Amino acid sequence: xxxxxxxxxxxxxxxxxxxxxxxxxxxxxxxxxxxxxxxxxxxxxxxxxxxxxxxxxxxxxxxxxxxxxxxxxxxxxxxxxxxxxxxxxxxxxxxxxxxxxxxxxxxxxxx
Amino acid sequence: xxxxxxxxxxxxxxxxxxxxxxxxxxxxxxxxxxxxxxxxxxxxxxxxxxxxxxxxxxxxxxxxxxxxxxxxxxxxxxxxxxxxxxxxxxxxxxxxxxxxxxxxxxxxxxxxxx
Numbered sequence: 001x002x003x004x005x006x007x008x009x010x011x012x013x014x015x016x017x018x019x020x021x022x023x024x025x026x027x028x029x030x031x032x033x034x035x036x037x038x039x040x041x042x043x044x045x046x047x048x049x050x051x052x053x054x055x056x057x058x059x060x061x062x063x064x065x066x067x068x069x070x071x072x073x074x075x076x077x078x079x080x081x082x083x084x085x086x087x088x089x090x091x092x093x094x095x096x097x098x099x100x101x102x103x104x105x106x107x108x109x110x111x
Numbered sequence: 112x113x114x115x116x117x118x119x120x121x122x123x124x125x126x127x128x129x130x131x132x133x134x135x136x137x138x139x140x141x142x143x144x145x146x147x148x149x150x151x152x153x154x155x156x157x158x159x160x161x162x163x164x165x166x167x168x169x170x171x172x173x174x175x176x177x178x179x180x181x182x183x184x185x186x187x188x189x190x191x192x193x194x195x196x197x198x199x200x201x202x203x204x205x206x207x208x209x210x211x212x213x214x215x216x217x218x219x220x221x222x223x224x225x
Contacts, residue, residue, distance in 0.1 A: 032212065034212055036214075043115075043201050043216030043217050043219050044154070044201070045216070046214060046215070101146075101153050102153055
């Protein structure tokens with residue numbers, strides 16, 4: 001799996017969009033970008049994933065650059081409940097082997 | 112709603128005790144995983160299973176074993192608990208194929224070994 005780099009922490013004002021970046025410069029053509037988050041004292045939660053095109057679901061949007069070397073997770077209207085550690089993971093779609101979680105980005109949503 | 116249920120939220124055990132952590136999923140997922148999470152170290156994979164009676168070592172299998180006798184249940188066993196196994200243990204499951212990387216996690220089991 002390709003390595004990812006994320007900032008250790010970010011702040012966001014409540015009600016504003018939270019944009020969480022992730023660098024994955026060594027990503028291969030068949031690797032997807034996955035995002036998870038972990039709210040304190042809970043298990044991680046799947047958010048969204050994509051290959052090339054931008055993706056949107058009820059939780060977030062995923063913007064992947066044309067060269068696929070970086071991506072941004074967007075929470076359009078952050079709430080206090082979005083305070084969590086966000087993990088960006090890159091891997092081949094049907095690979096169940098050794099799913100690695102890095103250190104992630106701690107998003108602090110402030111009132 | 113997809114559910115992964117871990118039997119105990121909090122456990123306190125003594126050094127040398129045998130510890131069983133149970134995990135049950137109700138979505139007929141083939142893949143199941145056990146992670147431990149420690150401050151500053153992130154999530155580390157202990158064992159995973161892609162089918163009944165199948166198991167594969169993760170990154171840190173030493174001191175642990177697993178059992179998957181039924182598709183819905185994946186148990187983590189600490190044969191002789193030690194203080195360095197004090198940690199948060201997370202179970203997860205996923206489908207095979209295209210859904211393999213969409214993991215559903217349980218709430219976690221916080222184990223303290225005295």
